[in-house]
Amino acid sequence: MARAAALLVVAVAMVLPTGSAHERALRAAASLTAEDFVPANEAALELLRERGDLVGQRRHLWQVLANITEPSGRSGLARFMTWFGAAETFAERPAAPAALRTAAMPFAIDERSALRGSLSNQPPLIVLAHYNDAAYRHIRTNSLHRQSALAALQAPLTTPAGSGSANAIPAFPRAAIVLKSAWWPVPAEGAVAMPVWDALANPAHRSGNDYPTWKRVVAVCNRASGAVDVALLGRTMRLQQCIGIERFFNLVLDAEFAALLMQEPTARKLANMVIGRPLRAGDRLALVALHVTTREIADWVWGTLWWHDRADSGPHAAGRPVAQAAPWRSYVLDVAFDADRPREPDGSARIVFNPWLEARFADSGHGGGTVSNCVSCHTRAASPALDPFRVTRGAEPPTVGAGSGSSVSTSSLWSIPLQAR
Numbered sequence: 241m242a243r244a245a246a247l248l249v250v251a252v253a254m255v256l257p258t259g260s261a262h263e264r265a266l267r268a269a270a271s272l273t274a275e276d277f278v279p280a281n282e283a284a285l286e287l288l289r290e291r292g293d294l295v296g297q298r299r300h301l302w303q304v305l306a307n308i309t310e311p312s313g314r315s316g317l318a319r320f321m322t323w324f325g326a327a328e329t330f331a332e333r334p335a336a337p338a339a340l341r342t343a344a345m346p347f348a349i350d351e352r353s354a355l356r357g358s359l360s361n362q363p364p365l366i367v368l369a370h371y372n373d374a375a376y377r378h379i380r381t382n383s384l385h386r387q388s389a390l391a392a393l394q395a396p397l398t399t400p401a402g403s404g405s406a407n408a409i410p411a412f413p414r415a416a417i418v419l420k421s422a423w424w425p426v427p428a429e430g431a432v433a434m435p436v437w438d439a440l441a442n443p444a445h446r447s448g449n450d451y452p453t454w455k456r457v458v459a460v461c462n463r464a465s466g467a468v469d470v471a472l473l474g475r476t477m478r479l480q481q482c483i484g485i486e487r488f489f490n491l492v493l494d495a496e497f498a499a500l501l502m503q504e505p506t507a508r509k510l511a512n513m514v515i516g517r518p519l520r521a522g523d524r525l526a527l528v529a530l531h532v533t534t535r536e537i538a539d540w541v542w543g544t545l546w547w548h549d550r551a552d553s554g555p556h557a558a559g560r561p562v563a564q565a566a567p568w569r570s571y572v573l574d575v576a577f578d579a580d581r582p583r584e585p586d587g588s589a590r591i592v593f594n595p596w597l598e599a600r601f602a603d604s605g606h607g608g609g610t611v612s613n614c615v616s617c618h619t620r621a622a623s624p625a626l627d628p629f630r631v632t633r634g635a636e637p638p639t640v641g642a643g644s645g646s647s648v649s650t651s652s653l654w655s656i657p658l659q660a661r
C-alpha cells in the first residue's frame with residue numbers, strides 16, 4: 241500500500257507541464273531514480289522505535305544498505321555514488337542530472353569548505369555528504385540552499401506562547417536519504433597504515449578519541465600480501481599481512497579525479513600524511529565510514545557503518561544478511577531510532593556513534609563522542625546553528641535548541657544551516 245502510494249506520487253510529479261530545459265533534465269533524471277528508495281511502513285518503524293527493538297531496527301538498516309549500494313544505471317556505480325554532493329546541493333546553479341553522473345562529482349568542493357579545510361588543525365580525513373534525489377529536490381525547490389530563505393522562516397511565529405509550535409522548514413518527503421562518507425587513500429603500489437577502532441582498547445579521553453589516538457593499525461595494499469613495513473604519524477611498524485583493497489568499498493582514481501581531490505587542502509594533507517605524496521591516477525580511496533539517515537520517520541532513521549578487519553563477529557555484526565555482497569561484509573553497523581531508547585545497561589540514554597566521525601568530539605560536560613547519539617545531536621539542528629558539535633545525552637528539552645526563540649528547525653539536518661549560502 242505504502243509502496244503503491246509512493247510510486248503514484250512520482251508518476252504525478254512526472255506529468256507536470258514542461259518547464260525550462262533544466263527542469264526537463266531533472267525530470268528525466270527523476271525517471272531514472274524514481275525507485276531510488278521506497279520508504280518502509282511508517283507505523284511499523286515507529287513501533288520498532290517505541291519498543292527499542294534493536295533486532296528489527298538493525299534488520300531495517302541492513303536492508304537500506306542493500307538498497308543504496310545496489311549497482312545502478314548504465315555506469316553500474318553503487319546507487320549512492322550517483323547522488324548529489326553537498327557542493328552541488330547548496331550551489332547557486334543546479335547540478336548535472338543523474339544520468340550523467342560520475343563517482344568524482346560528489347567530491348567537488350566549494351571555496352568555503354576548502355578554506356575551512358586549510359585552516360583546520362584537526363587530523364585530516366576526506367568526508368563527504370550525499371543527497372538522494374528526493375532530498376536534493378526538497379532542499380532546492382524550497383530554496384533551503386539559500387540563507388535568505390532560512391532567515392525568512394526565522395521570523396517569530398504569532399502563535400500563543402507555550403503552544404509548543406516552532407518554526408521549521410517544510411517537511412522532507414519520506415523517500416529522502418542523506419549520507420556522510422569518510423575515505424582513506426591507498427596507493428596503486430605499496431602499503432599504507434590505517435587505524436582500526438577497538439572499543440575496549442580505547443577508553444574515552446576528555447579531548448576526544450580521534451583516529452591518531454587509536455591503539456591498533458592495519459596495513460592496506462592494492463593487492464593482499466604478506467609482511468610489510470608501514471608508518472603513520474611518526475610510528476613505524478612491521479605488520480604480518482597487508483589487507484587487499486577488495487575488502488573495502490573503494491574507488492579507483494583517474495587523473496582528473498585525483499586532480500580534483502588535490503585541490504582540497506584536507507585531502508592533500510591526508511594524502512601527504514598517509515602515502516607521502518599527492519594522489520594520482522591508479523590510487524584508490526577506501527571507504528572507512530558511512531552514515532545513513534532516511535526521513536522514513538519524523539525524527540529520521542539513523543544508521544552508521546565502519547570498516548573492521550574482524551567484522552564478522554560482535555554486536556555490531558548482528559543481523560548481517562546471509563547473502564550480503566562482498567565488501568559490505570567487512571563493515572559493522574549501529575543504529576539509532578531514538579535519543580534515549582533502548583537504554584544502555586546502566587540505565588543511561590542510548591549511545592550510537594561512528595569511531596571515524598564522532599569519537600573525536602571532546603567532552604563538554606555530558607561525555608565526549610564515544611557516548612554520543614545521532615538523534616540527540618541532530619534534533620538540535622537549526623538555523624542559526626548553535627553548538628553543532630556539542631555532545632548531549634538523551635532527548636533535549638523541547639525549549640532548548642531547535643525551533644525555539646527566533647531559530648528555525650532544519651529537520652535534523654545540520655548541513656542546511658552550515659552549508660546554505
Ligand code: HEC
Nearest residue numbers: 418419420531544593612613614617628629630653654655
Ligand atoms: C554532537 C553532534 C553530532 C552527532 C552526535 C552526530 N552528528 Fe551527524 N552531523 C553533525 C554536524 C554538525 C553535521 C554537519 C557538519 C559536518 O558534516 O561535519 C553532521 C552531518 C551529518 C550528516 C550529513 C547531513 C546533515 O545535514 O546533517 C549525516 C547523514 C549525519 N551527520 C549522520 C549522523 C549519524 C548517523 C550519527 C550517529 C551515528 C551522527 N550524525 C552523529 C553533528 C552530529
